[in-house]
Amino acid sequence: MFEGIKRGLLSKLVGGLLRSGVAITLAKGGGKWSYRKENRAFGLWLDFLFDNMKRGFRRERSVAWISAFTPSEIPYAFGLHPILPEVIACLAAHLSVSQHAISVAEQNLYSADLCSFYRCAAGLALGGYLPEPDLIISTSHLCDGAHRFFHNMSHLFGCDHYLIDVPYGSDGRAHAYLVDQLRDVADAIERRTAHHLDGERAAEVLELSNRTRQVMLKINELRRAIPSPFPGSEGMSYVLGMNFSAGGSELGLAFFRALHGVVQGRVNRGEGVIAEEKYRLLWLHHIRPYYPNTIFDILERRGAAVSFEEANHIYWEAMDPRHPLEGLASKMLSNRGCGPIERRIEAILEMAEKYRADGAIHFSHWGCRQSCGGSHMVRDVMRERGIPTLVLDGDGADIGNYSEGQTRTRLEAFIEMLG
C-alpha cells in the first residue's frame, strides 16, 4: 500500500526536494495508489501528510514542532502549523531513508544508544529535510528523549522551546501544576509570537477533538469483532500518525469518520484481516518497525491477527471546551504510561480482556526506556493472568538493529506455544 508513497517521495526526501512545495504537489497529484480507493481514510491521511509538509515548507503560518505526546489541540488552538518530527521519522523509515538520516545524526554525535526515531529526525533536521520551526512545544511525559531531542533542535534552529513538564502523579495538585504551566506557556507564546490562545478558537478545537474522540471510541468498539476487522500494523502507522497529529482539526475528524466507515463495512461483511483467524494478539508499546520487515506476514501466515494495539487506546475523557487548559492538562495526565507501571498494566489487562487476546507481543524498541523498562513487569503479570506474552526486541526505525532470522524464530516459537 505504501509503494506509491515510496515511489513518489523516496527520491525527493533523499535529495532534499521536500524543501520544495512544488515537488510535494507533484508527488501528491501523481500518486495513483490503489489503496486510496479501497480505504478512503488512507487517502485522507495522504492528503493530510502532504498538505502538512507543503504548508510547513511554505510557512503559511508559524510552524510549531511538537512532540508526539503534546496534544495537537495546542498548536491548532493557537493557530500554529504543527509538524511532528517523530511521525515523519516513521515515514522516513518506511521509505527506507531512515538509515541515511541516522548516519547523518551519528556523524553529528547523536549516540547509537539513543532512540532511532530521534536520531532519524535529527538527521532529517540537520540535512534540512524538515520545515524549519518557528517554535517548539514538547512535553516531558513518557520519554526523556523527547524533550532532550527538542531542546537540541531549538539550538539547531535558534528558536524557543516550550517544555510542558508533566508531573508523575495525576491528582488535583498535579493537575493544578500542569494547568499553571500551560497558562505560562500560553502567555510566553503570546509574548514571543503573533499567536495567541483565542478562547473561541480553542473551544472549537476542543469540540472537534471531542467529536473525533467519540468516533475513535466507536472504531475501537468495532475492532472487538471476530474476525479482527482492521490490521494492527495499520493501526500503528497512519492511524496512530493521525491520532498524534490531527486531534482538534477538521481533517482529523474527517479521517476518523472515514476510517469508521471502512471498519464498519468490514465488520458488516464479516471480513477479517486474515482469511482464517486462529489467534488474536494485542500489540504492546506505541510503535512497530516501520522499515520493510516480515513480522506481520509471519504472524498472519500462521493465523495470528494483531487485533488491537496499546497505541490506539483512548485513555482520555472528553474535554470541557469552556476550560481548554484544564481539559488539556487532564488529557496529558490520563496517559496510562504516566505514573507507576501498575497504571499501564491495568490498562493493558483491560485491553486484553476487551479484545479477547490469546496473547500479546511487547515490542521493545531499542532506544525506548519507558517501554523496555516496563516490558518484563508487564510480561510477568500477563503470564500470571494466563496471557502468553512475548517480549520482542527490535527497533522501530533503525533496520541495523533488526535481525530477520532471530525475529522469525521468536515469533514462530511464540505462535507455536499459543497452540
Next chain:
Amino acid sequence: MKAGLERFAGETTTLGRIEELLKDPIGNLKKAGRPIMGWLCCYTPLEIMLAGGIIPYRIIPEPTSDMADSYLHSNFCPYVRSSLATAIRGDLDFMDGLVLVNSCDGLRRLYDAWRTYARTPRVYLIDLPRVPAGVALGHFSETLIGFKEALEEGFEVSISEEAIGEAVFLSNRGRRLLKELYDLRKTHRLSISGSQVMHLVKADMVLPKEEYLRLLQTLVGELRDGAALRTHLPRVMITGSIMEASGIADLIEEAGGEFACDDLCTGSRYFWDCVEQDDDPVLALSRHYLSRIPCARMMDSDRRLDHVMNLAADFDVHGVICYTLKFCDTFLYDIPLLKERLDARNIPSLILDSDYTPGTMGRLKTRIEAFLEMLREHV
C-alpha cells in the same frame, strides 16, 4: 597498587582513619542504631531524612556483570540495573527504606522494578519538576512536604523545621569542605590522587556524617598545608553522569596528566552549591534542588554546559572527557551541544561511555592514554 584510599588503611593518618570507616560503611552506619535509607539520585533531599534521624546511604554498586537482566531490559541504564541486582541479591537488606527521584526514565522504572522484585520495606518516589522555577517551586515544595510527612508516618518520627534547618547546616558544612578541597586544585597539586579525591566525595554519601565531617575538616587542612604548586602536566576534567569506578581518574594520572576537576553526579555536582539558610527550610530546599547546577534532565540544562565551560576556565584544563553510562539519554543528548562549545574554545575532548562492567577499565585505559598523548602536544 591499591585503588582509592585503601593504601592508607590501618594508618594513623586522617586518610587512614577515613579508609577504616570506608572499609565497612554499612557497619559504621548501623552503629548509630537509627534507620538507614538508600538513595540514588543527587536530587534527593537528604536534609529531610537527616532531620528525621534517618541515615542516608547512597547506593553506588561496584562495576559488575550482574545486571538483573531477568528483571530489566538490557538496553537500560547499567547503574539502575546493577543497583537492582544488588538489592535482589540481598546485599541491601540492611536498608530500612529507599527513596528514588523521578529524575529520568531509568529511575522511574527502577521504582516499579524495585517494588516488584526487591525486598526493601519502604520505597518512596519524589516527583522532581524539570522546570527550575516559577510554578514548579510551589509544586516541589508541596512534594517535599509530602515526603516529610511520609517519612514521619513510615518511620514514626517527627521532623521539625528546626531539625531541617540543622540538617541543612550540617550538609552545607560538608559541601563547603569538599568545595574547598576542589578549589585548592585550581592552583595546587594535592598529595592524594584523583581517585582518592573521588573517594572523599563518595565518603560524604555513605558514612556517618558528623564523624566524617570532623575527619574531612582535619584532612582538608592537612592537604592544604601539604599541597605542592601545580605542575605543567596536561590538566583534564571529566564531565558526565555517574562515574562508577573512581579508578578512571587515576588513569589520567597514570597516563601523565592531572585530574583537575569534574562535573559528575558522583563528584562535584553533589556538593557544588550550598542550600541557603531560610526561615522556611523546605522552601529553601526546593529552591536549592531546582536551581543547583542542573543535571542534563532539567529544562535549563544549558546552565550545566555553562558551568562546565566555567570550570574548564577556572581550573585551567587542557582537555575534557565526556563520560556517560550507556543508555543515559539525557547526558547523551548533551554531547553534541557540549562538543560544539568545547570546539569553539579549542578545548580537545574525548567521548567515553561505560557499561558498568569490570571490563570497562581496560577499554578506557587505551583511549585515555591516547588522549593524554595528544594533549601533551597542546600543552
